[in-house]
Amino acid sequence: MAIVDAQGRLFGRFNLLDAVVLALVAGLLPLSLAAYSLFREHPVRLVSVTPTHVPQAEDLRVSVTGENLRPFMRVSAGSQQGLDFIFKSTREAEIPFQNLPPGEYDIILYDQAQERARLPKALIVGPGPFPSTQMIAVGAFGNLDAEKAQKLTAGLSLSGLGEVIQTGAPAPDRTPVFAGLSRVAVQVPNALQVPAIVRLRCGVRALQGRPDCVIRDAALAPNLLLLLPTPFGDAPFLVDQVRSIEPLEQIEMQVRFSGDPAILSLIRPGDADRAGTANELVAGAVIVTVGPLRRISETVSERQATVRGDLQRAPGGWLYDSSPLRAGSFLPMRTPRYILQGLVTELPAATVSGATTR
Amino acid sequence: MTTLARPVARRFTPTLTIAGAGVAMGLAYTLSPLAVLSLAVIATVAGAASEGLSAGERRWFWFLLCTATLLRLIAVAGLFLTADPSQPFASFFGDEELYKFRTVWIRNLGQDIPISPADVIYSFDDVGRTEHLFALALVQALVGDAPYGLHMLSVAVYMCGVLLLYRFMRPAFGGVVALGGLAGLMFIPSLAIWSMSVLKEPMNVLVLAAELLCAVYVVRAPLWWQKVLAAAGVASFGLAMDSLRGGGLVTAIGGTVAGVAGAWLVARGRRVLVALMLAPFVLAALVSMPPVQERLLANLRETAFHHAGHVVTAGYTYELINPRYYPNRVQILRSMPADDLARYFIAAIWSYFVQPVPWAASRPVRAYLPEQIAWYGMVLLLPFGVLAGLRRDRTLTVMLVTHAAAAVVVVALTSGNVGTLIRHRSLVLLYLIWLSAIGAHDCIRRMLARRVTLTTLHPRGAELTGGREEGSRADGDR
Numbered sequence: 001m002a003i004v005d006a007q008g009r010l011f012g013r014f015n016l017l018d019a020v021v022l023a024l025v026a027g028l029l030p031l032s033l034a035a036y037s038l039f040r041e042h043p044v045r046l047v048s049v050t051p052t053h054v055p056q057a058e059d060l061r062v063s064v065t066g067e068n069l070r071p072f073m074r075v076s077a078g079s080q081q082g083l084d085f086i087f088k089s090t091r092e093a094e095i096p097f098q099n100l101p102p103g104e105y106d107i108i109l110y111d112q113a114q115e116r117a118r119l120p121k122a123l124i125v126g127p128g129p130f131p132s133t134q135m136i137a138v139g140a141f142g143n144l145d146a147e148k149a150q151k152l153t154a155g156l157s158l159s160g161l162g163e164v165i166q167t168g169a170p171a172p173d174r175t176p177v178f179a180g181l182s183r184v185a186v187q188v189p190n191a192l193q194v195p196a197i198v199r200l201r202c203g204v205r206a207l208q209g210r211p212d213c214v215i216r217d218a219a220l221a222p223n224l225l226l227l228l229p230t231p232f233g234d235a236p237f238l239v240d241q242v243r244s245i246e247p248l249e250q251i252e253m254q255v256r257f258s259g260d261p262a263i264l265s266l267i268r269p270g271d272a273d274r275a276g277t278a279n280e281l282v283a284g285a286v287i288v289t290v291g292p293l294r295r296i297s298e299t300v301s302e303r304q305a306t307v308r309g310d311l312q313r314a315p316g317g318w319l320y321d322s323s324p325l326r327a328g329s330f331l332p333m334r335t336p337r338y339i340l341q342g343l344v345t346e347l348p349a350a351t352v353s354g355a356t357t358r
Numbered sequence: 359m360t361t362l363a364r365p366v367a368r369r370f371t372p373t374l375t376i377a378g379a380g381v382a383m384g385l386a387y388t389l390s391p392l393a394v395l396s397l398a399v400i401a402t403v404a405g406a407a408s409e410g411l412s413a414g415e416r417r418w419f420w421f422l423l424c425t426a427t428l429l430r431l432i433a434v435a436g437l438f439l440t441a442d443p444s445q446p447f448a449s450f451f452g453d454e455e456l457y458k459f460r461t462v463w464i465r466n467l468g469q470d471i472p473i474s475p476a477d478v479i480y481s482f483d484d485v486g487r488t489e490h491l492f493a494l495a496l497v498q499a500l501v502g503d504a505p506y507g508l509h510m511l512s513v514a515v516y517m518c519g520v521l522l523l524y525r526f527m528r529p530a531f532g533g534v535v536a537l538g539g540l541a542g543l544m545f546i547p548s549l550a551i552w553s554m555s556v557l558k559e560p561m562n563v564l565v566l567a568a569e570l571l572c573a574v575y576v577v578r579a580p581l582w583w584q585k586v587l588a589a590a591g592v593a594s595f596g597l598a599m600d601s602l603r604g605g606g607l608v609t610a611i612g613g614t615v616a617g618v619a620g621a622w623l624v625a626r627g628r629r630v631l632v633a634l635m636l637a638p639f640v641l642a643a644l645v646s647m648p649p650v651q652e653r654l655l656a657n658l659r660e661t662a663f664h665h666a667g668h669v670v671t672a673g674y675t676y677e678l679i680n681p682r683y684y685p686n687r688v689q690i691l692r693s694m695p696a697d698d699l700a701r702y703f704i705a706a707i708w709s710y711f712v713q714p715v716p717w718a719a720s721r722p723v724r725a726y727l728p729e730q731i732a733w734y735g736m737v738l739l740l741p742f743g744v745l746a747g748l749r750r751d752r753t754l755t756v757m758l759v760t761h762a763a764a765a766v767v768v769v770a771l772t773s774g775n776v777g778t779l780i781r782h783r784s785l786v787l788l789y790l791i792w793l794s795a796i797g798a799h800d801c802i803r804r805m806l807a808r809r810v811t812l813t814t815l816h817p818r819g820a821e822l823t824g825g826r827e828e829g830s831r832a833d834g835d836r
Binding site: 111115 | 389444445446459462463466471472473474475476477503
């Protein structure tokens with residue numbers, strides 16, 4: 001029997017065209033099914049994050065559950081990228097974070113190309129055992145040109161890190177750098193520095209039990225060089241003095257200086273102690289009046305002086321350069337011409353309100 | 359079963375073929391629009407390149423091209439089918455992932471599609487940044503994500519460059535030489551692999567080909583404004599080459615300027631003689647001038663410094679300078695003397711042609727040995743190719759030589775890693791392969807012609823050589 005007969009029938013029974021169509025349909029069905037199962041997109045979904053409330057910590061690890069998770073995915077908490085995506089299964093992964101600041105975060109899942117799923121406000125990072133606080137740093141912005149120096153004014157925001165409170169007159173840039181144990185002032189050609197007082201946000205950390213106020217991984221202290229974000233980019237800021245945010249009060253006190261008569265004779269009204277720096281904005285003390293030289297012995301004399309100091313009121317009394325100051329304390333007087341220590345003989349009580357504040 | 363349908367005609371109608379092709383194309387376009395569009399580009403450009411070919415030549419042309427395309431399609435399909443499902447896609451080379459990821463991120467940023475904060479930083483990382491990334495991002499903005507389609511786009515771009523060169527070489531060097539060059543560029547393994555890669559090499563091939571054309575037209579264009587236009591083309595494509603790989607502009611400008619000068623010299627035999635006589639004196643005078651000498655030494659020290667950097671990279675490396683310089687590379691910049699630099703220069707050029715040496719104790723190098731032997735063969739054929747090329751098309755031959763020389767010097771002086779050397783050397787093949795092909799063709803033609811002469815003078819020679827009179831056929835291929 002012919003396979004296709006004179007009437008075009010297959011094996012004498014089926015019309016060939018019908019058979020082809022039937023075979024095509026029968027063949028297409030499994031083909032379509034196979035293609036569907038092979039190429040079907042498996043949409044990714046985020047279901048939950050645990051824990052949902054965590055205290056702030058340096059290292060933080062959260063677990064996300066979802067559907068169709070893949071090993072190459074990534075997770076961020078808001079704009080804070082997770083350090084890793086530890087894939088456990090297509091339904092679970094762990095994400096470590098570092099230094100996640102307190103706040104409420106969306107948990108966002110990305111594949112290799114783009115955002116794929118989001119859990120709005122799913123993670124709340126509360127305050128940690130150590131608080132965030134603010135400090136006043138006095139120093140100078142360096143490596144500036146005239147245009148940038150002009151833009152540094154009081155009230156300038158430092159992108160979430162703090163703000164500029166007061167600025168001084170621009171001067172040629174001389175940045176002290178460490179050379180072994182000593183410090184060398186390096187001249188930066190054609191650059192200006194602008195003294196400034198800035199209020200900075202920092203977090204208290206206790207590395208090996210020593211409490212520090214940390215800003216950008218650095219403990220805030222004199223001689224620290226910070227890169228502060230300004231509208232014209234990161235600018236170096238060299239810290240000369242650090243103090244708490246309590247206001248300064250100008251308090252007059254009696255101070256007795258004693259020592260070599262030759263050195264004591266150098267004291268004049270207007271001499272100022274600026275914590276050993278040349279920064280005009282640093283809180284210090286100024287000689288207002290100075291008494292006559294009184295000889296005690298062949299080699300020792302003394303002079304009484306009225307000194308006006310920038311002091312801060314603290315629960316235990318006055319603070320000068322962040323150290324307690326009371327009658328009997330020694331007050332340093334570091335000027336370009338001499339260095340002396342005077343004994344505070346008379347100081348108003350800290351409970352009395354001061355004259356002026358800065 | 360109904361019998362209303364008319365009996366099917368026994369003759370096969372094209373309707374079913376067209377319908378089948380349509381379904382297949384639809385399926386293929388659904389899977390990868392970019393691959394289908396790339397194949398359409400290849401078909402169109404190949405059609406244009408095959409215009410005016412004789413029947414036999416056309417048959418060979420399409421055979422080579424279809425085989426090359428099919429092999430590449432199979433390779434890309436194999437990559438897709440063997441991909442690890444735990445990864446977003448598979449790649450031939452690790453570096454390709456950089457291109458595939460970054461181009462999608464750049465595209466997404468351009469279209470305001472949110473991406474991971476870390477990827478925003480990586481998108482504009484200086485490492486590996488080229489303008490090619492933005493071109494690929496634009497393509498994916500038009501056709502969507504194409505981690506495998508990009509491979510076919512690379513194939514299309516590479517083939518466009520090679521076909522451009524093929525059409526340019528054929529009238530100058532003849533159909534056999536052009537087909538030989540085409541076959542080499544399509545099937546030399548390293549070139550075949552680079553041509554499929556989502557790296558900058560395929561784009562570099564296209565830009566290099568276009569720049570060479572412009573360089574030749576700087577000499578050959580009949581009108582001055584056409585020459586100016588060609589020179590502008592050289593500069594533009596040179597900049598494009600430079601944006602893809604450092605030293606591209608030097609290759610383009612240096613190769614063209616030297617090529618124009620060379621073409622003028624070889625136009626008259628006397629000019630060549632005078633130039634050969636004057637060259638040693640001019641060179642000696644230039645080198646004895648302190649500013650030129652200082653500049654030359656400083657540049658050589660810098661390239662030697664880069665070379666030393668390559669030597670400390672992973673993989674199989676080779677040394678060109680005294681070993682005492684490698685532990686402290688700064689010494690090279692500070693105090694490498696002129697005689698050491700001269701030795702380094704000669705060693706660099708020599709190593710460019712001979713590395714990796716066949717006896718190198720490295721498994722990847724041994725795997726590369728067949729291609730290395732083929733490379734030696736091509737290099738040995740070069741002198742014959744240059745002589746034969748000068749007889750057929752002086753300008754083009756000189757341009758090929760000068761461009762190749764510029765590219766050789768740029769790469770030879772800075773290389774130190776065999777993998778990088780092979781990768782960069784494959785681009786020089788774009789210039790050299792035509793000269794090697796013409797050299798091979800000339801040698802074979804002369805050999806066959808000698809056989810014919812032997813047969814004519816000594817009838818027994820035919821028995822000795824088993825000769826057939828093929829020389830005349832070879833002669834007539836132009």
